Amino acid sequence: MSSNNFKKRHRAEKRFKAYGLISLVTAAIMLIVIIGSMIYKSIPAFTNYTLDLEVNMVSQSLDTDIEEINYRGIVRDSFFSLFPEVQDRSEKRKLSKLISSSAGYSLRDFIIENPTYGNKKFYFSVLFTDDSDLFYKGYVDVYLPEDERRLDNQEIFWLTKLQSRGRVESKISRNLFLNGDSREPEVAGFYGATIGSLITIFVTLVLSFPIGVITAIYLENFAIKNRITDFIEVNINNLAAVPSIIFGLLGLAVFINFFGMPRSVPLVGGLVLSLMTLPTIIITTRSSLQSVPPSIREAALAMGASEMQVVFQHLLPAALPGIFTGAIIGLARAFGESAPLLLIGMVAFIVDIPASINDPATALPVQIYLWADSPERAFVAKTSAATLILIGLLIVINLVAVILRKRYEVKW
């Protein structure tokens, strides 16, 4: 009977261990599914199908200002010349919708950069619209009934004809990495949002790092235990657990409504995020100051150093690697944060690349939110690509923190 009991207990033991393993494996599977689905869905975003179009600028008289030429018309005419059989107006309109409406602008930019081409005949590659692009990538199911897909039979016929002429090429999408936001999925990129994020994080760093470190130093080394400092400590611990969206409400009510700061700017975003990051930096700085052995401090005091000199010449240098690691982790969290930014208006549709803390901007996580809301199918790929970039950047930031810690951490 006792051996029976023994077996039962060991079965229970194995079961218990298995539960633990299963939970961890579930977490791992979820991680793989999340990252994997992002990678899988982002594949179409990294390439663009382009059409080599023979553009004829010969007929343009040399006198006209190169900024005022009807580039759109030129692109459209050369595109129509590929399909001489299409004469009907409404059919022509349909045909012109196969290539991106950005084609005229990119031709203009090209001519302004290379004015010598202004009266020549040359090949110029133009983008397709998102729907044609998805067709070439094989994401349009041609076996569906015609009214259930985005492209009808006629359009698919034209697209296949173009491809059979060997004019269609797949290229790495530069727009994705170098452009701001756009209503046209084939033109939209996350460069603007990334720059916006970087400016915001810069403001956050400049504000929260000194304030956080100094607060930690004060509370750890100078503050006399009394009601005020107790109150400060309780506040810091609470702030660390306040939901991030509350900081957004604070920013909206105080910075924008009370102080009249502009909406949608990285300055306010950085202010809000630094208030949010402050508790993290304070707490990590304090714990790395605490980990410096008291002998160092006592030795310095014994040599006649003042409290201030002890802190700044001995404790702080020794604690610096830990402080940096904590700050980087806090900033990484701020980098991925979006809820407070929604409330202070950094969700606007912004095409231009921000250049200063007072330019309207959006942030990379918010860009993901905006694109995820867009109805066009091509934005799904763009959004996934942007999430991959965001996760990649965060992993790099965290790796830097880990390396810093491994390299400079002093074991006492």
Place this chain on the structure above:
Amino acid sequence: MINTDLLISLSLIIVSGLLSFSLAKGRARLYLVNNEPLRSMPIYHGLYVSLWGMLPSLFLLFLFLLFKSNILSALVIPYISDTTRELGSDEIIYVKNFLINNISNLKTLIDSEFLTIDKAKSLSDKHSFGRIILFSLIFILSVISSIASFKSLSVRFDARRKVENIFQFIFFLFSTMAVLTTMGIIFSLIFETLRFFSQVSFFEFVFGTHWSPQTAIREDQVGSSGSFGAIPLFTGTLLITSVAMLIAAPLGLYSAIFLSQYAKPRTRDLLKPILEILAGIPTVVYGFFAALTVGPFVRSCGEYLGLTVATESALAAGAVMGVMIIPYVSSLSDDVMSAVPVSLRDGSLALGATKAETVSKVIFPAALPGIVSALLLAVSRAIGETMIVVMAAGLAANLTANPLSAVTTVTVQIVTLLVGDQEFDSPKTLAAFALGLMLFVITLILNIFAMIIVRKYRERYE
């Protein structure tokens, strides 16, 4: 324009600070040269004077920056013409902003249609007069305070202690930032919430079961007032939080147990980063994943089983939120369980208990208060989580406990009420602040409760 003002004032302050620094330091050096017994090092003399020279004027500059926009608009408003005023508030705000933005640019002011030439000139004159006053105020303040502090210097002057006291005071000011933030949160939320309750009754908000904040444009339309019963939002939040905790609590706890009790160091090094990466993924990515993959997946699963499932079901949002919280629960309960004295664990193992029995009958009960507080913190985080529910949960406020239907949450409503154009007097906008206050209070209570439990429990083993 405004930035150049800032630069000029800052450089004025810094130049005067540097100047007084070198003067005071030089004088202290003279004592040394003459072999007089100088009490503090010359650099502290320099620092003392330059700090006193710079701080008052920096404070003045800070005050000016805080109220810059108020000062500018007070300056500009008399110049808005009556014709503009007749066109309504939008036009007034536009003209005001135009004038403020171009105030230092006389040519633009004259060319614009809003001002006559005389008025433009007088506005520009006033502005440059104000600038000169600001600069001279800053300069005079620096000079006066430098001179005053310079006079107190002497051979026996304890400059180091004075400088350190100044620094300590500055440090103290920095450390009040956290308090200021909390007060900012509380006051702004309470202020706007009171305004909200002056328009909508408190009882309707707390006990009402109907939420549709959309106010109609015309007064006489049906439902023009909107209704603000917050019960469905709280039940929705509760539903999604429960789903999340049903997933996160067991998975997180068992992960923590496995990592701390069973895993060999190498497996631990291999498995722990999984949880760390999960914890590091931004919530917007979880939200996108929930909306794009999990929502449709849950829906098609439900359809396969013959159930009607909303695309934005509470189950999908809650499940993804649960995955997000797993690392949080795991790391908190790991800390708590490793704080249980090793003697308890060793004693149990020595008596012949298996590891499973030790964990479930000794360590777990001993760590229970800590685990409860970890779970409370996780709940507070789930309640406050925004992006996942904004992207994957619904907008319509349904009062239901069915996880397969779409519900909305407090945070979703805050975001939808405040994103986009808004006027700041409508109950629709103010309702967001009332919801925010509720959210703040609830999470605060949960956090304080968790902290008290942890503190009591710690005392038991120390």
